[in-house]
Amino acid sequence: MARTLVIIRHAKAEHVEGRDDHGRALAGQGRRDAPVIGRWLSSQDVSVQVAVVSSARRTQETYRLLAAELPGAPDPVVTDDVYYASAGDLLEIVRALPPEATSAAIVGHNPGIGMLANALDDGASAVEGTERMRAGFPTSSVAVFSVDGDWATIDPGGARLVGYTVARG
Template sequence: MSRELWLLRHGKAEHLNGDEDYDRVLKKRGKRDATRIGQWLNENALRPDYVISSPAIRAITTTKIVCDVIGIHHQDIKQEKRLYDEGLFRVKSVLADCPSTFKQVLMVGHNPEFEKLITYLVNDNDLFEIEKLLPTGALARLQLPDDWTRLEQGCAKLLWITHPKTLFEED
C-alpha cells in the first residue's frame, strides 16, 4: 500500500431555508473549520498531489478555502459531479478514474457516501462504535493499494481522522 486517499467532508453549512440542497452555503463555522484543516495540513507538511471536489456550493467552497491555505490554485481543483448524492458505487468510480501517478489524493464531498466509503474500504468493526464517523469538516486519511480500479472491501487502512474542533482553541 503506497497511495493515500484523504476524505474531507465539507464544512458546516446553512440549513435549506427553501433553497436547493446543492446551493447551501457554508456557515461561519464551516469556513473557520476549513481554514483550520488547511493550517493543520501545512503544519504537518501534508500536501495532496490531486484535489477532487463535489461541485455543490458547500463542498467547493470548503475545497477552495483549504487549497488557499495550503497553496494550491483553484484551477487545479477537479470538480466531479459523481461526488454529489450519487452513492458509494459512483464515488468508487471517481477513485477508479484517478490517475495512478497521484499518490496523495484529497477528495472533498458529502455523507452518507464518505462514511459508507470508509466503512467499505476499512472494514473495521470498531468504526461502527463511533457515533459520527465523519462529521462536517472532518478529514480522514486512508492508505490504499496502488490500483484504485479494483478497490475491494477491507483493502484500506485508516491512518487517522482529524476533527477541526480539536485542532485549535475556540476564537
Template sequence: MKTLTLLRHAKSGWDDPVTRDFDRPLNAKGKRAAQTVGRNLRDLGLEFDHIVASPAIRVGETLDAVVAGYGRKLAPVWERRIYLASAATLLDVVHELPADADRVLLVGHNPGLEDLVLMLVPEAADGLRTLVEEKYPTATMAEMTLAITGWDDAAAGRATLTRYIRPRDLDATLGPDED
C-alpha cells in the first residue's frame, strides 16, 4: 500500500511586481493558510518518507509556512517538471518515486494536481471526489491510497481518496478562495 498526498501551494500575491510567474511569492493569507495546514498535518500525525516539490518561489514559501505549523523539518526534492505540470507529467513523476517510499508528499500547482486526483480516483456518485470536481483551492491537501507495491503501478482509477482538506475546513476565515 502506498499513500500519495498532494498539496497545492498557498495563495500567492498578484500585486507583487515580479516579472516571472515562477517568482511570485505568497501573500499574507497564503502564509497563514499554509501554517494552518502544517498544524493540521501535525495534529493528524502525518509523516512522509519522501517529498517532491515544484521549485517555484510560492511552493518553497508554502513549505516554509507548513513547517512553521508542522513543527518538523521537511526536506523536499525540487523537481522542475512539477512547475505548472499536466496530470500526465505529474503521473510520470509519481512513477519515478523511490520504491522504498510508502508515504509521499507532492507539492505543486493547479490544474495539474486537481487533474491528477480526478485521473487516479474513480468516479463515484458522492464522496470526496465530488469536492475535488467542484474546486481544488490553494493550500488544499488531497490524500490518496493506492493498493500497489511500486509507484510505477500507479494508474488511472487505482486510487482511493481518503482525505480532502481545504484551508477553510480548518479555519473559516481562510475561505472561500476566488482562485
C-alpha cells in the first residue's frame, strides 16, 4: 500500500533579540506563506491523517495556518521530539507513525527536516524544484513523498518525491 509523507519546514519566523528560539513567532511573511502551504497541498490532492508538529511556537503557528486551508486536516500531535531533531531522530518519528495511517505530515526545523527529506529521496524523481530541495530546504518548503510499505520499515532512499514547492504568499 502506498502511503503519503509530507515534510514541511516552518514558515519564516521573526528574529527578536533576546527572545528564546523556542518561543519565536512567525514573521509577517511567514503568516502570509503558511496558508499557501495548505492551499498548495489541497491543489495537489494531498490529505493528511496524522500531523506531528514541533513544540516550537513557529511550527505550531505554521501548522494552524496551513491546516485552515487543508480540508480535513487533523489536530496536531505537538512534541518536543521534533524540536532540534536530527534526520535520524525524525526518521524514527516517521517509523513510529500509526500503521493504519496512510498519510502523515511532519512540521519541523532545519537542518533536520531538510536532511530527512533528502535522506528519504530515492533520487529517481523528476519533480520540478528537486535541486532546490537538495540545496537547502528553505522556510515554507514542502516535500511530498510516496512511500511503499509500512512506516515502520522506511529506510533512507525509501521514498519517491512526488511534489515539492516553496510556498510564498
